[in-house]
Amino acid sequence: MTINDVAQAAGVSVSTVSKVVNARYGVAPSTMERVLQVIAELGYETSLVASSLRSSRTNIIGILVAEFEPFALELLNGISATLRGTQYDLMAYAGNLAPGGRAGWEHRSLSRLGGTLIDGAIIVTPTVEIPHSSVPVIAIDPHAGTSGPAAIDVDNFGGAKTATEHLISLGHRRIGHIKGRSDLKSAHLRESGYRQALQDAGISYDPQLVHDGDYQRDLAAIAATDLLTLPQPPTAIFAANDLSALSAIETAKSLGLNVPNDLSVIGFDDIPEAAQSKPTLSTVRQPMHEMGATAVTLLLSMLAGEEVTQPAQMPASLIPRESTATAPQP
Amino acid sequence: MTINDVAQAAGVSVSTVSKVVNARYGVAPSTMERVLQVIAELGYETSLVASSLRSSRTNIIGILVAEFEPFALELLNGISATLRGTQYDLMAYAGNLAPGGRAGWEHRSLSRLGGTLIDGAIIVTPTVEIPHSSVPVIAIDPHAGTSGPAAIDVDNFGGAKTATEHLISLGHRRIGHIKGRSDLKSAHLRESGYRQALQDAGISYDPQLVHDGDYQRDLAAIAATDLLTLPQPPTAIFAANDLSALSAIETAKSLGLNVPNDLSVIGFDDIPEAAQSKPTLSTVRQPMHEMGATAVTLLLSMLAGEEVTQPAQMPASLIPRESTATAPQP
DNA sequence: CTGAAAGCGCTAACAC
DNA sequence: GTGTTAGCGCTTTCAG
Numbered sequence: 001m002t003i004n005d006v007a008q009a010a011g012v013s014v015s016t017v018s019k020v021v022n023a024r025y026g027v028a029p030s031t032m033e034r035v036l037q038v039i040a041e042l043g044y045e046t047s048l049v050a051s052s053l054r055s056s057r058t059n060i061i062g063i064l065v066a067e068f069e070p071f072a073l074e075l076l077n078g079i080s081a082t083l084r085g086t087q088y089d090l091m092a093y094a095g096n097l098a099p100g101g102r103a104g105w106e107h108r109s110l111s112r113l114g115g116t117l118i119d120g121a122i123i124v125t126p127t128v129e130i131p132h133s134s135v136p137v138i139a140i141d142p143h144a145g146t147s148g149p150a151a152i153d154v155d156n157f158g159g160a161k162t163a164t165e166h167l168i169s170l171g172h173r174r175i176g177h178i179k180g181r182s183d184l185k186s187a188h189l190r191e192s193g194y195r196q197a198l199q200d201a202g203i204s205y206d207p208q209l210v211h212d213g214d215y216q217r218d219l220a221a222i223a224a225t226d227l228l229t230l231p232q233p234p235t236a237i238f239a240a241n242d243l244s245a246l247s248a249i250e251t252a253k254s255l256g257l258n259v260p261n262d263l264s265v266i267g268f269d270d271i272p273e274a275a276q277s278k279p280t281l282s283t284v285r286q287p288m289h290e291m292g293a294t295a296v297t298l299l300l301s302m303l304a305g306e307e308v309t310q311p312a313q314m315p316a317s318l319i320p321r322e323s324t325a326t327a328p329q330p
Numbered sequence: 331m332t333i334n335d336v337a338q339a340a341g342v343s344v345s346t347v348s349k350v351v352n353a354r355y356g357v358a359p360s361t362m363e364r365v366l367q368v369i370a371e372l373g374y375e376t377s378l379v380a381s382s383l384r385s386s387r388t389n390i391i392g393i394l395v396a397e398f399e400p401f402a403l404e405l406l407n408g409i410s411a412t413l414r415g416t417q418y419d420l421m422a423y424a425g426n427l428a429p430g431g432r433a434g435w436e437h438r439s440l441s442r443l444g445g446t447l448i449d450g451a452i453i454v455t456p457t458v459e460i461p462h463s464s465v466p467v468i469a470i471d472p473h474a475g476t477s478g479p480a481a482i483d484v485d486n487f488g489g490a491k492t493a494t495e496h497l498i499s500l501g502h503r504r505i506g507h508i509k510g511r512s513d514l515k516s517a518h519l520r521e522s523g524y525r526q527a528l529q530d531a532g533i534s535y536d537p538q539l540v541h542d543g544d545y546q547r548d549l550a551a552i553a554a555t556d557l558l559t560l561p562q563p564p565t566a567i568f569a570a571n572d573l574s575a576l577s578a579i580e581t582a583k584s585l586g587l588n589v590p591n592d593l594s595v596i597g598f599d600d601i602p603e604a605a606q607s608k609p610t611l612s613t614v615r616q617p618m619h620e621m622g623a624t625a626v627t628l629l630l631s632m633l634a635g636e637e638v639t640q641p642a643q644m645p646a647s648l649i650p651r652e653s654t655a656t657a658p659q660p
Numbered sequence: 661c662t663g664a665a666a667g668c669g670c671t672a673a674c675a676c
Numbered sequence: 677g678t679g680t681t682a683g684c685g686c687t688t689t690c691a692g
Contacts, residue, residue, distance in 0.1 A: 001441065002668095002669055002670085003669065003670060003671095004669080004670095012678075012679085013678065013679045013680075014669090014670080014671095014679090015670095015671080015672080015678075015679060015680080015681095016677085016678060016679075018670065018671055018672085019671095019677095019678090021670095022671080024671095024672095026677060026678080027677070027678085028677060028678085031677075031678085043437065043441070043461065044441070045437070045438050045441035045442050046442065046669085046670075047441075047442060047445075047446055047668095047669055047670070048442040048443055048446075048447060049379050049382050049383050049443075049446040049447050049668090049669080049670090050383055050446070050668075050669035050670040050671090050684095051669075051670055051671070052379055052670090052684095053379050053380055053383060053668090053669080053670070053671095053684045053685070053686090054669085054670050054671045054672080054683080054684050055670080055671060055672085055684090059428070067410050067414065067420075068406050068407055068409075068410035068420070068422075069407075069410075070407070073403045073404075073406060073407060074403075076398050076403060076406075077398055077399075077400070077403060079398075080397050080398035080399075080424055080427070083424075083427050084397065084427050085427070085428075085429050086427065086428070086429075087428055087429075088427065088428065089423070089424060089425050089427050089428060090397075090398070090423070090424040090427055091421060091422070091423050091424075092398075092421070092422040092423075092424075093419070093420070093421050093422075094410055094413075094419060094420040094421075094422075095419050097410070097413050097414050097415070097416065097418065097419050097420055098389070098415075098416070098417055098418065098419060099415050099416075099417075107373060107375070108375050111331065111373070111374075111375035111377075112375050112376065112377060112378040113378055113379075115377075116377060116378075116379040116380070116684085116685085117378060117379050131373065272602030272603075272605075272606070273602075275602075275605050275606040276602070276605040332684095332685055332686085333685060333686065333687095334685080342662080342663085343662065343663045343664075344663085344685090344686080344687095345662075345663060345664080345665095345686095345687080345688080346661090346662060346663075348686065348687055348688085349662090349687090349688095351686095352687080354687095354688095356661060356662080357661070357662085358661060358662090361661080361662085376685085376686075377684095377685055377686070379684090379685080379686090380668095380684075380685035380686040380687090381685075381686055381687075382668095382686090383667095383668050383669070383670090383684090383685080383686070383687095384667080384668050384685080384686050384687045384688080385668090385686080385687060385688090446668085446669085
């Protein structure tokens with residue numbers, strides 16, 4: 001089913017069909033009607049690939065992710081809702097699923113889709129500097145880099161501080177931290193927030209209590225094990241994201257510890273799983289829908305020709321649930 | 331950054347560059363090295379659009395949805411995880427966001443992406459018959475149509491029956507039902523399951539207690555209002571999906587009713603929001619991750635040339651939470 | 661081993 | 677009002 005088939009069936013040239021499909025002027029009403037009829041009969045739809053190769057607008061916004069994990073999916077939810085009723089369709093691309101192709105998915109995806117397939121892009125959690133691109137780009141939860149496109153993130157520092165203060169207010173003094181990915185800005189800010197809260201409370205920082213979790217389940221489990229098998233284990237853990245926190249709870253359970261009675265755990269993000277775990281996970285909420293919505297709004301104004309460079313920061317809020325409780329009495 | 335730029339910079343022809351990029355035989359090692367070097371320097375990536383127009387394989391699997399709502403997103407989660415480590419990337423396309431373009435998004439998206447951009451497609455909740463396509467297609471939660479591609483769904487009948495029986499076991503006798511979209515097979519099966527459970531319990535079917543909710547928030551709210559303002563209102567409602575159930579709870583609250591003391595509500599799907607509402611929603615769980623995983627497995631074997639036509643049905647399971655309770659004593 | 665050239669489906673000048 | 681034609685960036689014969 002190509003434009004050629006339609007042209008042939010309608011007895012006109014391909015350019016006439018193209019004009020009809022794209023509602024261009026200069027087609028006789030009778031011709032138009034006939035072509036439309038043939039299109040309907042044949043069920044013809046213009047190929048996105050071919051037309052985007054030739055023309056510059058596609059009316060498609062691309063969301064570029066490494067893979068579809070809970071954070072990206074929640075963002076997608078907000079983005080989709082915000083785009084509803086606009087002229088744009090949404091294409092989400094996970095470009096880091098194939099084995100081996102680890103690094104640089106941001107650049108690869110942007111180069112492969114940008115300029116032709118998509119009119120603009122929202123890149124989720126890029127781990128490297130975003131290259132100059134031929135289309136407008138917004139980054140969510142960006143890399144530690146200095147320059148780069150307009151970016152959106154949550155108040156990572158303030159959120160982490162709040163989480164740690166929550167633990168402190170429950171009477172905890174030995175508070176461990178499972179760090180995030182060191183190539184992400186958010187991980188550093190969250191660690192800083194943790195340290196600031198300790199300092200404000202007059203608790204001295206103990207490097208033994210901080211381990212690397214890389215925002216991942218497996219590494220967080222190792223970090224949690226290391227933390228909990230210390231001669232003097234912490235009574236509470238602030239994990240840099242919910243995935244790590246959930247993993248830490250699992251680990252604690254397997255070590256025979258009760259959460260929250262023996263150990264309090266708090267995460268960061270408020271992914272859907274946080275509310276469904278047992279015990280439900282106390283955490284700091286990133287307003288993911290709003291972040292997605294803001295990204296879209298910014299991108300649309302860039303698409304409309306406006307200059308947008310200043311970063312947007314969203315507030316983080318404490319969501320106390322069951323996994324945190326008063327510190328055990330020694 | 332096109333293949334021409336690379337060719338020029340490396341002092342070779344475009345076809346040589348293409349051979350290097352695609353690891354074809356017949357390039358001298360020295361040439362290859364030089365080209366590779368230039369590619370790295372320039373940060374060139376082959377354009378997905380151009381290459382997919384010319385060659386038939388793209389190693390991309392497409393997920394076609396009307397929009398990114400909770401059900402589709404959960405599916406995406408399972409699909410993404412299953413595809414990890416395979417040679418395929420994932421492209422999810424929401425083709426029904428633009429206003430006006432309501433009907434036939436399935437066909438439109440499939441025609442526009444199929445054959446060129448994607449090697450195979452998974453269509454989520456299609457509302458019309460899926461046309462014969464140039465690429466392998468799997469449907470999840472399919473349309474009521476008779477023919478069509480290989481399909482995956484949950485045991486809608488059994489799940490609805492279980493939900494209704496749960497209500498009956500709590501002592502409810504007047505049980506309302508908010509129906510789903512009549513153009514979806516799942517809606518009909520869920521209504522049948524509801525009626526079967528009533529019949530098995532010797533409760534006669536009252537058409538007054540069944541209203542249309544179309545799987546949507548707004549229409550479900552109207553249906554709930556109608557139900558609850560009946561002279562003899564039901565003491566329990568089985569809503570055809572969680573979105574409707576959540577909406578019914580809102581409505582009940584606004585009418586001054588307490589859920590679950592005055593009214594029990596149970597949904598279907600177990601979307602993430604179900605566990606986070608107040609009260610938390612009792613529901614019947616669709617194993618969405620598993621459904622996504624199964625879809626991928628089936629599609630991959632079709633891509634490998636195998637014939638797959640038989641539908642797969644997944645089990646539904648009751649998840650009792652706070653929104654259902656013993657029937658109020660008259 | 662390398663390059664010239666055709667063509668994938670479509671759009672946009674430009675002729676007629 | 678309509679058709680012819682030249683590419684968009686790439687892959688793939690097919691000569692050299």
